[in-house]
Amino acid sequence: MNRRLLPHPLLTLALALIWLLLVNSLAFGHVVLGLLLGWAIPLFTRRFWPDTVTIRNPATLARFIAVVMYDIVVANVSVARRILGRPERLRPAFVVVPLALRSELAISLLANTISLTPGTVSSRLSPDRRSLLVHALDVDDRDALIASIQQRYEAPLKEVFEC
Amino acid sequence: MLEYLLSFLILTGAVFTFIGSLGLARLRDFYTRLHGPTKATTLGVGSLLVASAVYFSTRGGGISLHEVLVTLFLFITAPVSAHLLAKAALHLRERSLVELPPDDAAAADAPAGDGAVR
Numbered sequence: 256m257n258r259r260l261l262p263h264p265l266l267t268l269a270l271a272l273i274w275l276l277l278v279n280s281l282a283f284g285h286v287v288l289g290l291l292l293g294w295a296i297p298l299f300t301r302r303f304w305p306d307t308v309t310i311r312n313p314a315t316l317a318r319f320i321a322v323v324m325y326d327i328v329v330a331n332v333s334v335a336r337r338i339l340g341r342p343e344r345l346r347p348a349f350v351v352v353p354l355a356l357r358s359e360l361a362i363s364l365l366a367n368t369i370s371l372t373p374g375t376v377s378s379r380l381s382p383d384r385r386s387l388l389v390h391a392l393d394v395d396d397r398d399a400l401i402a403s404i405q406q407r408y409e410a411p412l413k414e415v416f417e418c
Numbered sequence: 419m420l421e422y423l424l425s426f427l428i429l430t431g432a433v434f435t436f437i438g439s440l441g442l443a444r445l446r447d448f449y450t451r452l453h454g455p456t457k458a459t460t461l462g463v464g465s466l467l468v469a470s471a472v473y474f475s476t477r478g479g480g481i482s483l484h485e486v487l488v489t490l491f492l493f494i495t496a497p498v499s500a501h502l503l504a505k506a507a508l509h510l511r512e513r514s515l516v517e518l519p520p521d522d523a524a525a526a527d528a529p530a531g532d533g534a535v536r
Contacts, residue, residue: 276483279480279483279484331457331461334453334457338438342444342445342446343446345445345515347449347450349516349517351519367493367494367497370496370497370501371496373456373461376453376504378504378505378508379504390449390450392450
């Protein structure tokens with residue numbers, strides 16, 4: 256009953272929040288309208304969301320977001336320096352990162368995170384979803400890069416979205 | 419005081435966006451050039467948006483949070499488009515500074531036994 260009427264509570268909440276931000280107002284009418292939209296849209300797009308999203312560990316998620324923000328700032332500066340330096344000296348490389356994640360949402364979040372942190376762009380997911388091809392702008396040590404992606408991004412995502 | 423903060427944020431944003439675009443001209447193959455735009459949208463646009471949020475929140479008319487949405491949508495869409503560009507380039511075997519990985523997507527798409535068609 257609950258599942259059928261409200262298949263994705265988190266999505267409902269997120270959509271309501273996005274509506275409030277779009278109208279830039281906290282009037283009661285808009286809160287109701289936002290919740291209504293947040294309730295109706297998941298019902299109409301049910302086929303698009305086969306699995307229910309559960310966040311198992313909100314504290315880890317918050318820490319993960321903070322780590323990503325910090326990495327974005329640090330990596331931006333280092334990539335900017337590399338662009339302004341001598342492009343001939345860059346050592347770009349394709350690196351294959353083996354994936355421990357299985358859920359589709361977690362894999363896409365990991366791929367997005369890798370692309371957002373400058374210096375790496377996720378380029379292809381292997382057809383069996385067991386590894387992600389990453390293009391890196393300047394690599395010293397492939398194994399260190401793979402290990403840092405796995406420890407900094409993949410491990411927390413696994414903790415949050417998978418058991 | 420506020421003006422200094424805003425100027426700092428706007429200048430930082432402009433500098434990083436500029437360097438991101440400069441990367442398009444300076445880097446030498448498709449895959450490394452992809453790194454420029456993905457960077458400009460994070461820190462560059464990020465600090466411009468923070469500046470905008472602070473400015474419009476302090477100039478009256480209540481707190482302005484449109485910028486949060488812009489950030490959210492940018493952070494969702496920019497990596498996806500970069501991923502698709504890279505994937506398409508790999509599929510077309512676009513010229514690269516380093517050796518390209520084997521095209522396993524094409525291998526998986528092709529029916530077994532007649533991989534020699536192309």
